[in-house]
Amino acid sequence: GQSLEQPSEVTAVEGAIVQINCTYQTSGFYGLSWYQQHDGGAPTFLSYNALDGLEETGRFSSFLSRSDSYGYLLLQELQMKDSASYFCAVSSGYSTLTFGKGTMLLVSP
Amino acid sequence: DTAVSQTPKYLVTQMGNDKSIKCEQNLGHDTMYWYKQDSKKFLKIMFSYNNKELIINETVPNRFSPKSPDKAHLNLHINSLELGDSAVYFCASSQGAREGNTIYFGEGSWLTVV
Numbered sequence: 001g002q003s004l005e006q007p008s009e010v011t012a013v014e015g016a017i018v019q020i021n022c023t024y025q026t027s028g029f030y031g032l033s034w035y036q037q038h039d040g041g042a043p044t045f046l047s048y049n050a051l052d053g054l055e056e057t058g059r060f061s062s063f064l065s066r067s068d069s070y071g072y073l074l075l076q077e078l079q080m081k082d083s084a085s086y087f088c089a090v091s092s093g094y095s096t097l098t099f100g101k102g103t104m105l106l107v108s109p
Numbered sequence: 110d111t112a113v114s115q116t117p118k119y120l121v122t123q124m125g126n127d128k129s130i131k132c133e134q135n136l137g138h139d140t141m142y143w144y145k146q147d148s149k150k151f152l153k154i155m156f157s158y159n160n161k162e163l164i165i166n167e168t169v170p171n172r173f174s175p176k177s178p179d180k181a182h183l184n185l186h187i188n189s190l191e192l193g194d195s196a197v198y199f200c201a202s203s204q205g206a207r208e209g210n211t212i213y214f215g216e217g218s219w220l221t222v223v
Contacts, residue, residue, distance in 0.1 A: 042199060042214040043152065085150060097212060099152040 002026040004100035006088055007046045011106045012078055020073045020087035030091040032064050032071040037102070038084045046073070046086075075105070085109045114135050115186045115200045122190060130185045130218045134202030140164075141183035142201040142212065143175060151198070158183055159205075190222045204218035 004024045012018040013096035022032065022036060031050035035043040049055055060073040075082055085102040092098060115132040115199035116182040122128055134141065161177045165183060172188045187205075200215040 037150075042216050044214070045211040048211070059208075087152060097154065102150045102152070 002098040004088055004089055004090060004098065004099045006086075008101070008102045008106045009106065011023055013108050014078055014080060016058050017074065017076045018078060018105065020069070020075075020086050020088075020105070022071045022073075022100055024069050024071075024088070024100075026090050026092045026098070028092045029066065029069075033089045033091065033097065034060075034062055034073045035089060035099070036084050036085045037087065043087060043101050054095050071096065078107070080107050098109075112201055113200055113213050115198075115215040115218050117218060118216065119221075121191045123221060124190055124192060125220055126190050127186070127188045128190060128220070129187070130200070131219075132183050132215060133201040133217075134181055134200075134213070136202055136204070136213060138202040138204045138213070139180050140205060140210075141177065141180070142203075143183065143185050144201060146197040146198040146199060146213070146217070148196070150167055153190045156183075157186075187200070187220075190220075194223050195220055195222045 006022045033047045033048045034046040035044050037043040047062040049062050052066055054061055059076045064071040085104050087099045087102045089097045089099045113134045140159045143155045144152055145155050146152045155169045156175045158177045160180050174186045177183045197217045197219050199217050201212045203210040203212045
């Protein structure tokens, strides 16, 4: 089976940098995705890493180390609107995306 | 235009009733999903369809029956509703079922069973 671990909650202030870690155990790993979900909203795709290294998309970056079964989402220049839940998810086969339990990010002024 | 739309958004019903949630996507995707998100925000896949054919059926009670009349629609019918079925149900779609394909979620249907 698959299991993912990520912190349940992270707090930070506007303008800061925050890193949300994700460790996983899975068979047949293909890649690690990150999704953002605001309260009452739908999960929306942020990034996908299939290979080791850092992927940057604007203020958000995502990192993967396949050998360590570890990844993280880095959010820079935090804004109030970044307050949301962030989910890591592993692709482990055909049409299979398993989500972690989510990290609630609270950004304060 | 809404990419993945599902109705109803809110549904309050009594135990034992049968209800359906409809989902449509206009993205031209060939793979659709149903996910359940519980009160602790745990997001778990229930079903996956590719070109109207069931390809994933996780451990879901057989009271839940998905129906895909065409690849743009995936409806969820629930029989004999129980209190534990209260959750948010998300329909989603992706182009193909390969790993790494972005999954697009609908806005969710909040089901409350009383």
